[in-house]
Amino acid sequence: MADGEETLRLTMDGHAIEARAGASLIQAWLAAGLSLTSNVGCMGQGVCGACRVLVRRPGERIATAALACETRAEDGMQVAFVDHFPARRTHAYDLDALGDSWAAIGAIDKVFPEAKHCRHCGGCDAACPKGIEVQKAVNLAVEGRGMTAAALFDTCVMCNLCVAACPEHIAPAHLGQFLRRMSASLTLRPGDLVLRLREIEEGRQPIDLDAPQPEEAAR
Numbered sequence: 001m002a003d004g005e006e007t008l009r010l011t012m013d014g015h016a017i018e019a020r021a022g023a024s025l026i027q028a029w030l031a032a033g034l035s036l037t038s039n040v041g042c043m044g045q046g047v048c049g050a051c052r053v054l055v056r057r058p059g060e061r062i063a064t065a066a067l068a069c070e071t072r073a074e075d076g077m078q079v080a081f082v083d084h085f086p087a088r089r090t091h092a093y094d095l096d097a098l099g100d101s102w103a104a105i106g107a108i109d110k111v112f113p114e115a116k117h118c119r120h121c122g123g124c125d126a127a128c129p130k131g132i133e134v135q136k137a138v139n140l141a142v143e144g145r146g147m148t149a150a151a152l153f154d155t156c157v158m159c160n161l162c163v164a165a166c167p168e169h170i171a172p173a174h175l176g177q178f179l180r181r182m183s184a185s186l187t188l189r190p191g192d193l194v195l196r197l198r199e200i201e202e203g204r205q206p207i208d209l210d211a212p213q214p215e216e217a218a219r
């Protein structure tokens, strides 16, 4: 720790560590010299959901779910990484066989029949570190409002915490992924994305692989 820098003391997976103020939990863990053998994903981009943790702050009775890359270390925090847990069963589907959007709505119940057993317990909402209205999205999907439900899952990072939380084994994250895939396969891709991809394909927008990362550019 550099001179004059505030030092935070917290516990991560049973290790008492020191961290600099402003460090994310994942930065604090690595700066303490601890190795990360699971929960390794995009390493700080906030897009993969692999670094799920349970966090309890001083004075709190209940731990809350978070992503270690998006949560700053705080003094007195207790943090535990949460392992990967697969869904109880796999959900097989063929997007090319969905047909049109009329037929596709029927596929939701075919692939995820357990979704209609949602007991509205709110467990998935409480578990979601991205603040997604998971229960609402599941219920909209059951009603056949697949596109609206897919949009609610837009920021899902597939951390699977809602999968662990669901007492009906609905696997909301996997339902959300199915809905987003279905939506993308049945609708036009966003115009900006298609234009950009075309420009790259035609060499009119070369990719500069040596361009500085956003944090480097900001220095």
Ligand code: SF4
Residues within 6 Å of the ligand: 049, 127, 128, 129, 130, 131, 132, 134, 155, 156, 157, 158, 159, 160, 161, 162, 163, 172, 173, 176
């Ligand atoms: S919806 Fe589920 S998998 Fe997606 S971010 Fe929320 S808890 Fe994680």
Ligand code: SF4
Residues within 6 Å of the ligand: 117, 118, 119, 120, 121, 122, 123, 124, 125, 134, 135, 138, 165, 166, 167, 168, 169, 170, 172
């Ligand atoms: S955790 Fe499962 S049962 Fe509970 S509200 Fe969410 S989807 Fe429904």
